[in-house]
Each structure stands twice: as C-alpha cells, then as structure tokens.
Amino acid sequence: MLDAQRDYVLRTVEERGIRLVRLWFTDVLGNLKSFAISPAEMENALNDGMSFDGSSIDGYGRVQEADVLALPDPNTFEVLPWVDSKAAEARVFCDIAQLDGTPFEGDPRQVLKRNLEAARKQGLVFYVAPDIEYFYFAPHNENGRPVPLDEGGFFDLTTTDITSSLRKETIRTLETMSIPVEYSFHEDSPSQHEIDLRHTDALTMADSLMTFRFVVKEIAAMRNVHATFMPKPLEGVQGSGMHLHLSLFKNDLNAFHSASDPYNLSDTAKSFMAGLLRHAAEITAVTNQTVNSYKRLVPGFEAPVHVSWARNNRSGLIRVPVPKRGSELATRIELRSPDPACNPYLAFSVILAAGLRGIAEGYELPNEADANLFEMGDTALTKLGIEQLPQSLNDALRVMESSQLVAEALGEHIFEWFLRNKRAEWRKYKTHVSQFEIDTYLRSL
Amino acid sequence: MTDVGMLAVYPDTPSVELARTLDLSGYTWKGVANADTVSRLAPTTGWVGAVVGCDTDPESGWAICRSLRKQQHPVQRILVLITGAQIGDLEVRDNLFDDFLLTPFHPRELEARLRHLFFNELTASSATVVEHAGLRLNLETYQATFGGSPLDLTFMEYELLKFFVQHPGRVFSREVLLSDVWGYEYFGGARTVDVHVRRLRAKLGEEHAHLIETVRSVGYRFGASKWSG
Numbered sequence: 001m002l003d004a005q006r007d008y009v010l011r012t013v014e015e016r017g018i019r020l021v022r023l024w025f026t027d028v029l030g031n032l033k034s035f036a037i038s039p040a041e042m043e044n045a046l047n048d049g050m051s052f053d054g055s056s057i058d059g060y061g062r063v064q065e066a067d068v069l070a071l072p073d074p075n076t077f078e079v080l081p082w083v084d085s086k087a088a089e090a091r092v093f094c095d096i097a098q099l100d101g102t103p104f105e106g107d108p109r110q111v112l113k114r115n116l117e118a119a120r121k122q123g124l125v126f127y128v129a130p131d132i133e134y135f136y137f138a139p140h141n142e143n144g145r146p147v148p149l150d151e152g153g154f155f156d157l158t159t160t161d162i163t164s165s166l167r168k169e170t171i172r173t174l175e176t177m178s179i180p181v182e183y184s185f186h187e188d189s190p191s192q193h194e195i196d197l198r199h200t201d202a203l204t205m206a207d208s209l210m211t212f213r214f215v216v217k218e219i220a221a222m223r224n225v226h227a228t229f230m231p232k233p234l235e236g237v238q239g240s241g242m243h244l245h246l247s248l249f250k251n252d253l254n255a256f257h258s259a260s261d262p263y264n265l266s267d268t269a270k271s272f273m274a275g276l277l278r279h280a281a282e283i284t285a286v287t288n289q290t291v292n293s294y295k296r297l298v299p300g301f302e303a304p305v306h307v308s309w310a311r312n313n314r315s316g317l318i319r320v321p322v323p324k325r326g327s328e329l330a331t332r333i334e335l336r337s338p339d340p341a342c343n344p345y346l347a348f349s350v351i352l353a354a355g356l357r358g359i360a361e362g363y364e365l366p367n368e369a370d371a372n373l374f375e376m377g378d379t380a381l382t383k384l385g386i387e388q389l390p391q392s393l394n395d396a397l398r399v400m401e402s403s404q405l406v407a408e409a410l411g412e413h414i415f416e417w418f419l420r421n422k423r424a425e426w427r428k429y430k431t432h433v434s435q436f437e438i439d440t441y442l443r444s445l
Numbered sequence: 446m447t448d449v450g451m452l453a454v455y456p457d458t459p460s461v462e463l464a465r466t467l468d469l470s471g472y473t474w475k476g477v478a479n480a481d482t483v484s485r486l487a488p489t490t491g492w493v494g495a496v497v498g499c500d501t502d503p504e505s506g507w508a509i510c511r512s513l514r515k516q517q518h519p520v521q522r523i524l525v526l527i528t529g530a531q532i533g534d535l536e537v538r539d540n541l542f543d544d545f546l547l548t549p550f551h552p553r554e555l556e557a558r559l560r561h562l563f564f565n566e567l568t569a570s571s572a573t574v575v576e577h578a579g580l581r582l583n584l585e586t587y588q589a590t591f592g593g594s595p596l597d598l599t600f601m602e603y604e605l606l607k608f609f610v611q612h613p614g615r616v617f618s619r620e621v622l623l624s625d626v627w628g629y630e631y632f633g634g635a636r637t638v639d640v641h642v643r644r645l646r647a648k649l650g651e652e653h654a655h656l657i658e659t660v661r662s663v664g665y666r667f668g669a670s671k672w673s674g
Contacts, residue, residue: 008600011587016595079597127636175647178599200640252619252635329636
C-alpha cells in the first residue's frame with residue numbers, strides 16, 4: 001500500500017506538472033511551518049525524508065542535535081487549488097523524526113499519533129467534528145482596534161458584502177482540498193463567521209484544521225482582508241470558539257451510543273465525559289493557550305465558564321446534542337471550551353487522554369446541570385459541586401503543571417517547553433500596562 | 446510488448462527468421478499445419494490474428510486464410526507473406542488478408558507491420574483507461590478527469606473512485622469497500638468510507654454527486670443499477 005501511495009504521488013507530480021512541493025508541519029504552538037522542495041527531490045523525500053535544522057522552530061530545539069527529518073505522509077498529498085495551474089504546487093503533511101527515524105518528541109503530529117495509537121489498542125477510533133468561528137477585519141486597525149467589515153448578526157443573510165463571498169470561496173476551496181463543510185453561516189458578532197466541518201478521524205481533522213486556518217487567511221488576504229482566529233478580538237461581543245463534536249467508534253459501531261439510555265449515551269460515553277470534566281482544568285492551557293483565550297471564557301457570551309454538562313444548556317462545558325432523526329452514528333458530545341487558536345494536534349491529544357482516563361478508571365458522570373449556571377451565585381454552584389474553568393492563562397498553567405495526565409499525553413519534551421514558553425508569555429502580559437488601567441487610574445489616583 | 450492474444454502461424458514450422466521475430470516482439474503464436482486444423486487448434490478465446498506464409502505453398506496458404514475468415518468469429522488481422530512474383534495473386538484475394546509482406550523480409554519491417562496491425566489491442570491493454578459517464582481514470586498515470594478537466598484526488602479517494610468505476614451498478618457494503626479498497630490492515634472503522642464518499646461527491650460537483658448513490662442500510666452504488674434500465 002505504501003509503495004502504491006508513493007507511486008501515486010510521484011506520478012501525479014509528473015503528470016500535473018507540479019513545480020514545487022510544499023512540506024507542511026506544525027510547531028508546538030500550532031503554527032503551520034513549510035518548506036518547499038523541487039519535484040526532483042520528491043522521490044528522495046518519500047524514501048528517506050528531508051533533513052532540516054529544527055532549532056529555529058518553536059518547541060523543536062534540543063541540546064545535542066538540531067537536525068530533524070521531515071517524512072512526508074503520502075496520503076495527505078494534494079495539489080493546491082489556488083495556485084495557477086501553469087506553475088502548479090502541491091502540499092504534503094510531514095511527520096517529524098529524529099535522524100535515526102524514531103518519532104521526534106517535539107512534533108505535535110507524532111504526539112497525536114501516539115495518543116491515537118493508545119485508543120486504537122483498545123479498538124477505539126476517535127472522531128472529531130469542529131465548529132470553527134473566526135472574524136474578517138479590514139487590513140488596517142483604527143485607533144489600535146480591528147475594523148469589522150459588516151454589521152451582520154447571527155444567521156443574517158448578508159448577500160452583498162464581501163465577507164459572505166469570501167466565505168463562499170473559502171468553502172469551495174476547502175471542498176476541493178478534501179475538507180467537507182457541513183454548515184456555514186454569519187455568526188452573532190459583526191464580521192464573525194462560522195464554518196462547521198464534517199467529522200473525520202482525529203488525525204485527518206487536525207491536518208484539516210491546519211489547512212483550514214491557512215485557506216481562510218489566504219483567501220481573505222487575496223482580497224486584502226485580514227481573517228483572524230484570535231479568540232476575543234472585540235470587546236463586548238462574542239469571541240471565537242471552536243466547539244468540538246466528539247465520538248469514539250469501535251469497528252462500525254458508535255461506542256458512545258446506547259439505545260436503552262434516555263439520552264442515548266453509553267457507559268463509555270458517560271465515563272469519557274466524566275474524564276473530560278474531572279481533568280478539564282488540567283487541559284485548559286492546551287485547549288485555550290493564549291492570554292486572550294480567557295477573555296472569551298467569561299459569563300454572558302455563550303462561552304462555557306463552568307465545569308458541567310447538560311443536554312440543552314449552552315453555558316456548560318459539555319453539551320449532549322440530540323442527534324438528527326435519532327441516528328445512532330450521530331450520537332456525540334460537544335466540548336465547548338476550545339478556541340480556534342489552539343494547536344489541534346495537542347488539543348485532541350489531551351482531550352482524548354482525559355476521556356480515555358475516564359473510561360479506564362470508570363469515572364462516575366456527575367448529575368446534569370440544566371439550570372442556567374450564569375445566573376447562579378458562587379455558593380449555589382459550590383453546593384452543586386460545580387467548579388469554574390481556569391480564569392486566566394496563569395491559572396490554567398498552574399493546574400497543568402501538576403497534571404500527570406497532561407505530561408504523559410504531551411510527552412516530557414513538549415510539556416516542559418510549553419509551560420516555559422507560556423509562563424514567559426504570561427510574564428510579558430503581567431508587566432504590560434493596559435489602556436484600561438490608564439483610563440481608570442491615571443486621573444483618579 | 447504486451448500480450449495481445451494467440452496468433453495462428455502457417456506453416457506450422459515457420460522459418461527461423463519468422464519465429465524469432467515473433468518471439469522477440471513478444472507475440473504468442475501456434476503453428477497450424479493445414480486449413481482443417483485451424484478451428485480445432487484455436488484457443489477458447491479465438492485467434493487474435495494470423496501470419497500466413499503463401500510464398501512456398503500458395504494453395505495451402507490461401508486455404509488457411511479462407512478458413513480463418515470462415516470461423517464463427519472471422520479472424521481479422523491476417524498478414525500474408527508472398528514473393529515479389531505473387532503480387533498479381535493479391536488482386537482477386539483482397540478479402541482474405543489485411544496486410545502483406547514480401548519475402549525475404551526484414552525482421553524490423555515485419556515487427557512494424559504487426560505493431561501497426563495490432564495497434565488497437567496494444568494500446569488498449571497497456572493504457573488501461575476506465576471510463577464512466579464523462580469520468581475517465583488512467584490507471585497507469587493515476588490521473589482522473591471529469592469532462593476533460595483534471596480531478597485532484599488524494600490517494601485513497603482515487604483508489605475508492607477506481608473501485609467504483611471498475612464495478613459500476615453494483616452495491617457494496619462499507620465492510621466490503623474497507624477490505625477491498627483500504628485493505629485489512631486499515632483501522633479506521635466503516636465511517637472512513639462515508640468520509641471518503643462525501644469528499645468524492647464534493648469533488649465530482651453537485652450535478653454529478655449522485656453518481657455515488659447511498660443504498661439505505663446496505664452501502665453504496667456507483668452509476669445506475671443495471672436492472673433499473
């Protein structure tokens with residue numbers, strides 16, 4: 001099979017006249033990295049990999065050896081649809097390995113593969129479908145603030161404005177790049193849009209999300225528009241989240257489904273949810289990795305604040321959607337905390353690890369919290385045993401630091417580097433004197 | 446050279462020159478001694494063509510040609526070998542041969558004439574193109590086109606589409622598709638098939654997405670059922 005895949009790639013490079021093959025991989029912070037090789041190098045790259053100096057890539061640096069190997073995954077080879085076909089280009093995702101071929105511990109894609117393998121050993125396949133929110137802004141800020149391109153609201157039909165046509169063109173491009181779109185619409189805030197992708201296995205989805213963010217930004221940039229996945233770019237309106245619809249499959253069967261349960265949730269699903277709830281605080285630094293992420297996780301903007309679950313309550317961390325026509329395959333849970341600025345490989349890794357821990361230890365699912373938690377006081381919440389998600393990057397890092405689960409899921413290398421890098425980010429933020437402080441204190445104090 | 450099928454050769458012990466040229470060019474052949482044995486010796490799929498020497502025993506040679514043409518499926522692509530003095534004989538026998546070559550012949554000329562005679566068979570068997578309703582897959586170059594424009598597919602999308610196009614009108618369960626297209630070592634669950642079908646439909650475009658039909662609680666079918674007319 002592998003030989004046939006390689007052959008397929010090499011013949012396509014030849015037949016389609018590919019001038020440049022872009023090797024894509026991801027740094028620890030979730031930034032897409034790329035270097036290009038000529039088609040003549042492709043056979044060599046597929047057989048032996050391409051070595052490069054990883055020391056300037058975020059999270060790739062090591063003491064002894066700087067060089068790493070990029071091993072193209074031939075099944076991810078695709079022609080880039082937005083490049084002129086006369087000078088066609090293609091891209092392929094790479095696994096990063098040490099020079100001896102063993103997986104490089106700093107490569108997020110390898111980390112996810114390792115976590116998926118743990119599930120596979122139990123006969124489980126992890127499926128993910130994300131709902132991604134993002135904003136379109138004018139290329140230049142005004143008074144240091146981003147400028148929205150429309151004033152539309154949730155589901156508004158904004159037929160003439162540029163952002164709707166951008167979204168349409170983006171979807172067309174995504175479909176030609178094997179990323180099927182389920183829904184798309186104008187979101188609640190001005191210039192905010194949402195695109196929901198159809199479920200795939202978690203590795204394919206992590207790759208798809210890297211492609212997705214690139215395509216959204218690229219198509220926008222072609223029209224001189226800036227697209228951003230920043231979690232909370234505008235004060236006072238909703239931020240951008242990335243709700244994840246999760247399920248586990250065992251062969252052809254949805255391991256989350258049970259016909260006899262009133263919510264159609266199997267014991268596996270319940271334990272998985274219990275795992276997510278119990279370890280929610282520990283994994284938040286990974287699913288919400290910026291200072292800005294925590295400005296989204298506040299009451300009043302449909303973002304979760306409390307560690308709870310419910311069937312039809314959007315203030316909780318986990319929602320259990322009612323499947324269309326009661327389809328067995330569609331039974332799933334929706335994790336509402338992650339934002340689109342996360343590293344999908346690492347986020348999926350810690351989410352899966354938390355859920356699997358719940359299954360392995362047979363965690364008990366707490367009671368459903370169907371009241372609107374935003375309206376409840378702290379004492380009432382404490383009485384119900386409902387905790388809050390970390391309130392800042394600093395809080396989240398503190399909890400993560402002592403998490404054995406996250407350390408194992410990410411591996412020592414990434415775990416340490418991530419904490420170090422993010423603490424530095426927090427220190428920088430902490431010493432920053434904001435406009436808020438100037439406005440509030442300068443005159444009055 | 447690819448095998449095109451069995452050639453009848455007369456005389457049954459042909460000249461060394463002829464036998465060597467046929468062998469070196471990759472043709473499979475069987476000698477026939479006389480007209481009566483033509484049909485008895487024919488392979489079950491029939492003769493694909495013939496090289497008939499009329500230069501030494503013209504009577505028997507032309508009798509063989511007549512016999513080949515009278516088969517239940519008349520043999521096409523008959524090359525006759527004649528001497529320069531026999532050119533006049535051709536006039537009244539145009540229906541009995543498709544090309545002729547003067548002896549003594551140059552091996553490269555024989556090879557060229559055979560290649561020309563079997564051009565269709567040779568290209569058909571080596572290019573291996575499969576087509577269905579505007580969709581065209583070149584199995585050798587892995588390139589897919591729809592209505593002439595290239596279709597960019599990932600390897601597994603291509604493999605699935607190839608399987609569908611090669612088996613039009615038949616219903617396949619997800620399990621069969623997984624084991625036949627992905628192979629047993631693949632561990633992705635039957636949902637992988639759904640994911641790839643969805644991607645293929647998107648790439649075929651809205652008007653052609655129906656080419657891959659969902660057969661409820663069974664699986665998928667490519668192209669119309671052959672029973673639905």
